[in-house]
Every structure is written in structure tokens, then in C-alpha cells.
Amino acid sequence: MAADSKTADGTPLEGHGLAYPCDPAPEAGQAKEVAPGLWWIRMRLPFALNHINLWALRDKDDAGEGWALVDTGIGGAVTATAWQELFAGPLAGRITRVFITHMHPDHIGMAGWITRKFGCRMWISRLEYLSCRALISDTGREAPDDALSFYRRAGWSEEALETYRTRFGGFGKMIHTLPDSYRRLHDGETITIGQDAWRVVMGNGHSPEHACLYCPERRLLISGDQVLPGISSNVSVFPTEPDADPLSGWLASLDKLQREVPDDVLVLPAHNQPFRGLHARLEQLRRSHHDTLDRLRQALAEPRRAVDVFGALFARPITADQVLLGLATGEALADLNYLVGRGEVRATLEDDGCLWYQRQ
Known part of the structure; x- marks a missing residue:
């Protein structure tokens, strides 16, 4: 698409076929109306990716008018304070339900806190709810031998493994106690929020059963983490499923979104800016990952462990930082498992306890 092309509403398309019509972003803990009855909320995160976008939609139920929320921010006092300010300000009134x-x-971090505060229901897919409960159950446990073997096979040092032991079980510490029940989201179902019909479009790869919400009449897509601009x-x-092939699911989900959601939507992602140019972004993501796989194939002319292929996969150096090392290892293994599953690469467990990968 040409750089001077425009969307249906006349917004110029910026670099790489994307337009960002909603700038600037709201301040952390504030809200900004980006479409009638739809508010953009931004919350702080204590990570390198230091923010998340949340969404509030005008809603109505048997008890009257209120707000439906989509996602809730990470659990903790900082996020709770931000929500309290919103509930006393632009989101004054009731919360009717919380979509995750x-x-x-x-x-999902504050979903339990909000649903209990307002006596409302959490709406989420079954696999996401059950997977979250399973991970929370690790809180307070010692790191299991299966997990240590998993990272040892990937090539982690004993120092990195010891850090993993020390920090294991932290997932549940970022999540307020989950609701004990939920309303299940189904792929393809239509849900009325306020006056609008929204269709659930499930994807996977990033998580087991990720729900996007698409409003055909208003040309809006709340994409969560399934499609992001810039990253x-x-x-x-x-470690729980070492032979999994999530990359196949993620690539298939990109194709599904392109089939089921038209290009002229305003995409409301969980990180960075709302944008137009969905199909261009989907093509960028596909092309980028296939380019990454080509670099990986070249690197595997000689035997390599998962930690040895970081240079072929990532533009920035992967340091000993535990979070960064874990993310990089997981992504490297997703690419390696994808190629192993297609018979392009073989994996051999050697006497050093590591899996070594080489192109067939």
C-alpha cells in the first residue's frame, strides 16, 4: 500500500501501511473516548513493556446502565488505585461485566477484585480460565524437575537454573484471587454490549484460547495481544508442554483474522496505539516470522542448542535477565519445534543433557 494512501475515513496511512488515528494515548490511569461509548484506558506495567491498554464500553443489563470492561491490568495496589480514580471519575456508575x-x-490480574467489588461476572474462554488456575496453583511450590530439565535441555547454565528455582511460582503473585465462576466465551458467538453486537473471534499461539471482540457494524476490533502494532x-x-507447536496455531490465527475481519476496522490492541491497516499488519507479521525461520534454517547448518540460535532470531542481545532469557528461550523453542514438526530439523538429546538441533 502506498505511503500516501488513506483509509475510508480519510486518515493518512503512515509507515508500513498503518494509520494511528487516536493519538495521543491517555495518561496512565486515565481514560479517553476513541469512539462513541468506547473509552481507552492505559495502565502501568512493571516490565520493559511498561503499559497495557484496557477498554470500557457503555453497557446495559437488567439492573440498568453501566460499563463493560475488557481486560483489567496487573494485580496490585498501583492498579487498584488507578481503577478507584476511574470509578470516581469517567467510569462512575456500575460495572456490568468484565471480559478477559x-x-x-x-x-486478568484485577478481574477478581473488580467482579467482587461490583458483583458482576467475568467472561472468558474455558481454556484461558483453566490454564490460569493451573498456573496460579504453582505459587509456593518448588520448581519441578520437569521444568529444570526443560531449561537444561535448552542450554541454560546452572546459574540461570538456580535463579529460576528462586523465582519459580511468581505468576500467581500478579493476580488477585480469581472469580470462582465465569461465563464461557465461545468462538463465533455474538454478544450484545450496550446497543452493539460483538462477535468473538478466537485465536491461539500467544495463549491457549485468546478471545478478540469484533463489532461488524461499527468496524471495531478489540484484538488483545493477538495482533499488535510495532511489536x-x-x-x-x-515446560508443561515441551513438544508443543504454538507457532502453527499463531500463524493459522493470523489467517483466520484476515478471513473473518475486514481491513477497514479500527484495531484496539492491548499494547501501543490503536491503528488502521489490519490486513497490512497481518501480512507484516507473517512475512517477518517467515524471514525469521529462514535465518534459523541457515543457522542450523551446524548443531545448535536453543540458546545458541538467539542471534539468528532476535535483533537485541539476550542477557542473563531471567524474564528476557525465559521469553527468548520459549520463542526459540517455538520456532525450533515448528521446523522439527515439518521434518526440516532433527533434535538429538546428547550426553550433556542438552537438545541439539540441526537441519536435515
Whole structure:
């Protein structure tokens, strides 16, 4: 698409076929109306990716008017304070229900706190709810031998493994006690929020059963982490399913979104800016990952462990930082498992306890 092209509403398309019509972003803990009855909320995160976008939609139920929320921010006092200020200001009134796109702590962290505060229901897909409960159950446990073997096979040093032991079980510490029940979201179902019909479009790869919400009449897509501008969703293999192939699911989900959602939507992502140019972004993501796989194939002319292919996969150096090392290892294994599953690469467990990968 040409750089001077425009969307249906006349907004110029900026670099790489994307337009950002909603700038500037609201301040952390504030809200900004980006479409009638739809407010953009930004909350702080204590990570390198230091923010998350949340969404509030005018809603109505048997008890009257209120707000439906999409995602809730990470659990903790800072986020709770920000929500209290919003409830006393632009979101004054009732919360009718809380939609959760997926189970990562920055999305589901405050769901239990909000649903209990307002006596409302959490809406989430079954796999996301159950997966979250399973991960929370690790809180207070010692790191299991299976997980240590998993990272040892990937090539982690004993120092990195010891740090993992020390920090294991932190997932649940970022999540307020989950609601004990939920309303299940189903792929393809239509939900009325306020006066509008929204269709659930499920994806996977980044998480087990990620829910996007698409409003055909208003040309809006709340995409969660399934499609992001500027950055690619993390697609990782974890110790609980070491032979998984999440990359296949993620690539298939990109194709599904292109089939089911038209290009002229305003995409409301969980990170960075709302944008137009969905199909261009989907093509960028596909092309980028296939380019990454090509670099990985070249690197595997000689045997390599997962930690040895970071240079082929990532533009920035991967340091000993535990979070960064874990994300990079998970993504590297997702790419490696994808190629192993297609018969392009073989994996051999050697006497050093590491899996070594080489192109067939």
C-alpha cells in the first residue's frame, strides 16, 4: 500500500501501511473516548513493556446502565488505585461485566477484585480460565524437575537454573484471587454490549484460547495481544508442554483474522496505539516470522542448542535477565519445534543433557 494512501475515513496511512488515528494515548490511569461509548484506558506495567491498554464500553443489563470492561491490568495496589480514580471519575456508575481476552497477568490480574467489588461476572474462554488456575496453583511450590530439565535441555547454565528455582511460582503473585465462576466465551458467538453486537473471534499461539471482540457494524476490533502494532506477540513453548507447536496455531490465527475481519476496522490492541491497516499488519507479521525461520534454517547448518540460535532470531542481545532469557528461550523453542514438526530439523538429546538441533 502506498505511503500516501488513506483509509475510508480519510486518515493518512503512515509507515508500513498503518494509520494511528487516536493519538495521543491517555495518561496512565486515565481514560479517553476513541469512539462513541468506547473509552481507552492505559495502565502501568512493571516490565520493559511498561503499559497495557484496557477498554470500557457503555453497557446495559437488567439492573440498568453501566460499563463493560475488557481486560483489567496487573494485580496490585498501583492498579487498584488507578481503577478507584476511574470509578470516581469517567467510569462512575456500575460495572456490568468484565471480559478477559486471555489469562496473562496484565490482562486478568484485577478481574477478581473488580467482579467482587461490583458483583458482576467475568467472561472468558474455558481454556484461558483453566490454564490460569493451573498456573496460579504453582505459587509456593518448588520448581519441578520437569521444568529444570526443560531449561537444561535448552542450554541454560546452572546459574540461570538456580535463579529460576528462586523465582519459580511468581505468576500467581500478579493476580488477585480469581472469580470462582465465569461465563464461557465461545468462538463465533455474538454478544450484545450496550446497543452493539460483538462477535468473538478466537485465536491461539500467544495463549491457549485468546478471545478478540469484533463489532461488524461499527468496524471495531478489540484484538488483545493477538495482533499488535510495532511489536510481535510472544509465541512460546513452556515446560508443561515441551513438544508443543504454538507457532502453527499463531500463524493459522493470523489467517483466520484476515478471513473473518475486514481491513477497514479500527484495531484496539492491548499494547501501543490503536491503528488502521489490519490486513497490512497481518501480512507484516507473517512475512517477518517467515524471514525469521529462514535465518534459523541457515543457522542450523551446524548443531545448535536453543540458546545458541538467539542471534539468528532476535535483533537485541539476550542477557542473563531471567524474564528476557525465559521469553527468548520459549520463542526459540517455538520456532525450533515448528521446523522439527515439518521434518526440516532433527533434535538429538546428547550426553550433556542438552537438545541439539540441526537441519536435515
